[in-house]
Amino acid sequence: MNAHALGIASTLALTLSYAPLAHSASALSGPGDPFQPVRQLTGHTWNSGVADAHDTYNGMGCASNGKIYYVLSSERYDVGAQMCVFDPKTKRIAGLGDLTEACGEKGQKTIVQGKSHVTFVESGGKLYFATHIGYYSIIDGMEKMGIPPEGWKPYPGGHLLAYDLKTGKFDDLGIAPEREGVLSMSMDTQRGRMFGLTWPSGMFFRFDVATKNLKNFGKMCAEGENGKGAVYRTICRSIVANPEDGSAWLTTSVGTILRYRADTDSVEPVAGEDLKKDYFGLYDATSPGHMGYNWRQTFWHPGEQAVYGVHGNSGYLFRFEPRRPRVQVLERLTSLPSKASGMFDQFSYGYLGFALGPDRRTIHYLTGGPIYKDGKRVKGKDSTAMGEAKGLEDLHLITYDIPTAKYTDNGAIFYENGDRPLYVNSIAVGLDGTVYFLARITEGGKTRTDLVSVDGPTKRGVTRSR
Secondary structure, three states: OOHHHHOOOOOOOOOOOOOOOOOOHHHOOHHHOOOOOOOEEEEEEOOOOOOOOEOOEOOEEEOOOOOEEEEEEOOOOOOOOEEEEEEOOOOEEEEEEEHHHHOOOOOOOEOOOOEOOOOOEEEOOEEEEEOEOOOEEEEOOEEEEOOOOOOOEOOOOOEEEEEEOOOOOEEEEEEOHHHOEEEEEEEEOOOOEEEEEEEOOOEEEEEEOOOOOEEEEEEOOOOHHHOOHHHOOOOOOOOEEEOOOOEEEEEOOOOOEEEEEOOOOEEEEOOOOOOOOHHHOOOOOOOOOOOOOOEEEEEEEOOOOEEEEEEOOOOEEEEEEOOOOEEEEEEEOOOHHHHHHOOOOOEOOOOOOEEEOOOOOEEEEEEEEOOEEOOEEOOOOOOOOOOOEOOOOEEEEEEEEOOOOEEEEEEEEEEOOOOOOEOOEOOEEOOOOOEEEEEEEEEOOEEEEEEEEEOOOOOOOOOOOO
16 A cells, blocks of 8 residues: 555645534533533544544554554455554655555455554564454454455454564564454563464463564463453453563453563563552453453553553553552543543543653543533443443543643543544654544544544643633
């Protein structure tokens, strides 16, 4: 795929003309009403030329060259995910490739590589990431591996990929154990080791980039999301690595923190600490539709030698110090209207849009916020058996300054026509502090997922007023 094929050789921010939802700037009551956003932020929409793009989970990042790389997902069995790049200097988007083709599977009539469900890791001038299935069959209300249509073959498994930032070449490094998708990934950049969790079984593996040696440590959480009843467990969506000692950590839905040890090439539970905290809520790990006590998203803070993370369902920010080991609950990162309502937000798993900014001190978090109409909270579904939005909600940009422990709800994001960004589970913070994410956009009666940018509070020259 190239820029010509995408039809995006030159793309400018959209001026949308379709009818907006019931929202206006005057509806924001400000500081006098705790159930309304304190301000409105404008999300600028971009068109990557991928009309069928569907919801993306993670699948984006800001590289050292300042460009924003992202994957637009596909829910079809015959159209693969597309990787794109946005250059903030030129305001241009280019298509980089079809992930199915990058994996060497073009024309094989296997279910395509429909997603990248992981955060990108840059090392040695390359972006390392992995692919995942995007075509599902819904069985008992849960997503399962898509059953191939007649004439098509089953999903061949997620691939580990590297994209060269200079040459634009993809390297197909390897394939996930037992041909499952890759749900979570991280990397020890010093030793060149990639770590992954597979879907739907939740197998943890280690892959050595230099030797191409892959070691499968087996299922980490009963039968994972392939299980049913007593052996069902929701799989962790974030692996975090410390390149200094080669450790990597992940969690289970019962709250266990697991550590990969580089010195012994083994996995063991962290003794004396876990994520089963009263503040996070009460969960039945055998039931679907929530993350349980798993952390939702994390990052490694090298200066503090600590993990910062957010618990998905409760929205609590915490700090995990592996050397002690100790988990410290810091702040609830939910929106101010969410805090006022006392209710969980609408996305059943919580939100993946959680990242440290380029100043290395400001956490950025994209999260939900309740909508109030005629003084009443707009209510969604009571329950679900998979990761999805149970109802309509606002999208808030929260920041947290680590040194001062200052929480700020910067307001709710709306498009220029008043529409709300929906299904946001991704984030990339540009070198200048601009916040990027992937969200549903409706134009001319058609909906696609695409790139959105908003001025972050740390962007140079940006000031905020109430």
